Amino acid sequence: MNKIFLIIAREYITRVRKKSFIIMSIIGPLLFGLMFVIPVWLATQEGDKKVIEILDESGYFKDKFSTDGSVSFVYVGSSLDEAKADLKGKEYYGLLYIPKFDLDKPDDITFFGEKNPSIEIQGMIERMLRNEIEDIKLTRSGIDKEQLEKIKTNIDLNVINMTDVGEKEGDVLVATATGYVASLLIYMFIFMYGIQTMRSVIEEKTSRIVEVIISSVKPFQLMMGKIIGVGAVGLTQFLLWIILTVVIYNTVLTFYGGEIPQTNQMEMVQQVPASTVDSPMKMVVEKIGTINFPLLLGAFLFYFIGAYFFYGSLFAAVGSAVDSDSDAQQFQLPITLPLILSIILLSAILRDPHGNLAFWASVIPFTSPVVMMMRIPFDPPGWHIALSMVSLILGFIFTTWLAGRIYRVGILMHGTKVNYRILAKWFMMKN
Amino acid sequence: MVNLTTTNIHKSYGDFKALSNISIDVPAGSIFGLLGPNGAGKTTLIRIITQIIIPDQGSVLLSGRPIGPADIAIIGYLPEERGLYKKMQVGELLLYLGQLKGLRKAQAMEQIKIWFNKFEISGWWNKKVEDLSKGMQQKIQFIATVLHQPKLVILDEPFSGFDPINANIVKDEIINMAKEGTTVILSTHRMESVEELCDYMVLINKAEKILEGSKKTIKNRYKTNTYEVLHKKRLGMLNHGFTKVSELAVDDDFFKTTIKMEYDKTPNELLLQLMDQVEIHAFEELIPDMNEIFISAVKGVSHE
Numbered sequence: 001m002n003k004i005f006l007i008i009a010r011e012y013i014t015r016v017r018k019k020s021f022i023i024m025s026i027i028g029p030l031l032f033g034l035m036f037v038i039p040v041w042l043a044t045q046e047g048d049k050k051v052i053e054i055l056d057e058s059g060y061f062k063d064k065f066s067t068d069g070s071v072s073f074v075y076v077g078s079s080l081d082e083a084k085a086d087l088k089g090k091e092y093y094g095l096l097y098i099p100k101f102d103l104d105k106p107d108d109i110t111f112f113g114e115k116n117p118s119i120e121i122q123g124m125i126e127r128m129l130r131n132e133i134e135d136i137k138l139t140r141s142g143i144d145k146e147q148l149e150k151i152k153t154n155i156d157l158n159v160i161n162m163t164d165v166g167e168k169e170g171d172v173l174v175a176t177a178t179g180y181v182a183s184l185l186i187y188m189f190i191f192m193y194g195i196q197t198m199r200s201v202i203e204e205k206t207s208r209i210v211e212v213i214i215s216s217v218k219p220f221q222l223m224m225g226k227i228i229g230v231g232a233v234g235l236t237q238f239l240l241w242i243i244l245t246v247v248i249y250n251t252v253l254t255f256y257g258g259e260i261p262q263t264n265q266m267e268m269v270q271q272v273p274a275s276t277v278d279s280p281m282k283m284v285v286e287k288i289g290t291i292n293f294p295l296l297l298g299a300f301l302f303y304f305i306g307a308y309f310f311y312g313s314l315f316a317a318v319g320s321a322v323d324s325d326s327d328a329q330q331f332q333l334p335i336t337l338p339l340i341l342s343i344i345l346l347s348a349i350l351r352d353p354h355g356n357l358a359f360w361a362s363v364i365p366f367t368s369p370v371v372m373m374m375r376i377p378f379d380p381p382g383w384h385i386a387l388s389m390v391s392l393i394l395g396f397i398f399t400t401w402l403a404g405r406i407y408r409v410g411i412l413m414h415g416t417k418v419n420y421r422i423l424a425k426w427f428m429m430k431n
Numbered sequence: 432m433v434n435l436t437t438t439n440i441h442k443s444y445g446d447f448k449a450l451s452n453i454s455i456d457v458p459a460g461s462i463f464g465l466l467g468p469n470g471a472g473k474t475t476l477i478r479i480i481t482q483i484i485i486p487d488q489g490s491v492l493l494s495g496r497p498i499g500p501a502d503i504a505i506i507g508y509l510p511e512e513r514g515l516y517k518k519m520q521v522g523e524l525l526l527y528l529g530q531l532k533g534l535r536k537a538q539a540m541e542q543i544k545i546w547f548n549k550f551e552i553s554g555w556w557n558k559k560v561e562d563l564s565k566g567m568q569q570k571i572q573f574i575a576t577v578l579h580q581p582k583l584v585i586l587d588e589p590f591s592g593f594d595p596i597n598a599n600i601v602k603d604e605i606i607n608m609a610k611e612g613t614t615v616i617l618s619t620h621r622m623e624s625v626e627e628l629c630d631y632m633v634l635i636n637k638a639e640k641i642l643e644g645s646k647k648t649i650k651n652r653y654k655t656n657t658y659e660v661l662h663k664k665r666l667g668m669l670n671h672g673f674t675k676v677s678e679l680a681v682d683d684d685f686f687k688t689t690i691k692m693e694y695d696k697t698p699n700e701l702l703l704q705l706m707d708q709v710e711i712h713a714f715e716e717l718i719p720d721m722n723e724i725f726i727s728a729v730k731g732v733s734h735e
Contacts, residue, residue, distance in 0.1 A: 006527065006531055007531075010527055014516070018518075204516075207516065208512045208513050208514035209515055211508075211513065212509075212510060212514075212575065213528075214483055215481045215482075215483060215503070215506070216528070216531040216532050412478075412483070425445065429444070430485070
């Protein structure tokens with residue numbers, strides 16, 4: 001036990017001390033931070049001033065175009081040819097030519113420019129034209145515009161979950177976002193640190209220190225020590241990211257004097273995708289409150305660690321079997337396939353978070369960590385979670401056992417061309 | 432002091448027989464040569480002794496009792512294929528390896544310092560392994576092997592990668608350790624090292640033991656009763672039972688003649704004959720060196 005601890009400590013300390021770890025720990029939250037800062041920055045930033053000429057022969061749009069943000073309009077009264085010539089000489093962004101047209105068929109309106117207008121500007125002009133034409137039509141049909149505004153109705157369906165505890169307001173959007181973020185984080189974590197475990201095994205094998213080490217400790221101890229050590233590094237990095245992200249987020253908020261209430265770490269993570277949805281921030285924050293955070297956090301931690309053990313030991317076994325990274329790829333595929341599959345399954349599971357597919361995918365340990373994290377915000381039955389957790393624990397006991405058997409033989413084999421039959425032989429081999 | 436015995440060890444990998452019925456006896460405090468061509472099974476035997484793998488049959492006894500996990504602390508093993516963690520500092524790496532062998536941190540520190548002084552590398556503690564030359568890394572590996580003052584040291588090609596000066600330093604350390612009572616198993620292809628260092632040896636070929644014993648008895652067994660004589664004037668005919676193997680003119684009127692005799696003849700009988708014919712300047716028995724013994728033993732078996 002003492003020796004396993006020595007191995008864990010070495011794996012942990014040598015990694016945490018590395019420059020790449022420190023850089024990643026700082027850059028990670030900066031990237032997260034940028035996800036908040038950039039939209040804010042972009043919103044406050046004014047683009048280049050753009051002036052658009054308008055030649056209105058129809059007469060419908062006199063003085064109707066007004067400056068909007070960085071775009072302003074100039075009416076010209078000359079002929080189309082003159083206006084075009086004008087466009088070349090002066091620094092106009094473009095020329096909007098509105099000929100006389102039929103209100104029911106306004107399709108002769110043309111934009112002349114030296115290059116294509118941006119989608120944003122094209123949209124803006126179209127919106128302005130449409131609004132104006134609609135207004136004119138309304139007036140002509142004798143409908144009062146204010147009356148119409150009153151008739152327009154906004155619907156936001158309230159969703160109430162009927163649970164044993166009582167009724168509780170839910171929000172599909174927030175649940176979806178929460179699930180996605182949690183699932184993706186687990187997926188990312190397994191990939192990053194699973195592959196790191198594998199690399200580290202390969203390195204030990206190719207640098208030939210492994211025989212020295214296993215004359216002191218059992219191969220299984222070495223493998224477990226490495227898996228735990230690398231996993232601990234991952235958790236550390238993750239924690240650092242959360243802490244630093246919160247710090248950066250809050251700094252940015254105070255800097256921009258935002259009105260969003262200070263939220264706790266998890267909520268903050270949720271807001272990343274939620275904020276991209278057209279839903280008022282305040283409401284999102286309220287809805288986030290409906291998610292069962294202790295459960296979510298606990299489950300996240302459990303699946304985070306469980307999934308890493310499950311896949312990490314498989315990655316370690318692959319590392320032990322090969323002599324280089326490039327040889328590893330053929331064996332990596334069957335490991336990464338179920339992971340990728342679970343990401344693909346997510347959208348199907350969203351459609352029916354408690355259906356058959358969702359149930360099985362969240363119980364089979366190959367897909368369960370990623371899939372179950374998607375389901376948990378939708379309040380799956382308790383026994384589903386329990387079953388999934390038990391099966392994941394049994395799963396990783398099985399994979400570490402299997403990996404251990406391959407590992408103990410693999411690390412001492414050099415220069416053998418390994419295929420699945422040889423792996424099976426190693427697995428069956430007695431000590 | 433520990434002695435090591437293996438009895439009837441068998442090990443096979445599938446159809447491939449790696450070791451067959453290997454019994455060796457390594458006396459306490461001796462330097463024991465474990466010899467054999469590539470692929471003979473030496474590494475497998477060493478891995479069995481170091482408990483990295485388990486034999487299919489047979490047992491390993493350390494001072495009479497079966498070897499067990501606790502014995503890891505008294506065995507030091509320098510594998511032939513060896514390496515270090517390249518990104519670590521020399522000091523912390525040795526500390527780690529020493530602690531894995533069961534040393535407490537303070538003990539390990541103390542021993543590292545002793546060895547740093549011995550090898551005159553006191554300033555190396557903070558050096559990164561990857562910045563060291565291959566020979567320097569070999570030194571560190573040797574230290575790692577003996578840091579925990581093992582009672583049984585197994586060295587697989589310990590001299591490879593060393594320049595002659597450093598090879599000598601290591602050789603002296605091996606002799607020293609044996610003098611102080613450490614049992615040393617030395618596996619090498621450098622027969623001159625075997626000649627120089629080993630008291631006992633075993634030769635393994637194709638998974639089987641083909642030769643064993645003390646250096647002296649083995650050499651005696653491979654003696655061919657052949658003598659080399661340096662003499663003035665050409666040597667004529669010899670009596671029955673004495674055969675001239677070769678004759679070489681050295682310089683004016685001096686000859687070097689190799690003579691093989693039947694086993695019942697003595698050197699004195701040969702001398703008497705020679706004295707009659709020539710003027711003897713040198714007379715020496717030709718004793719095969721380990722290299723010749725190795726080759727003839729291995730070939731002898733494979734020709735059968």
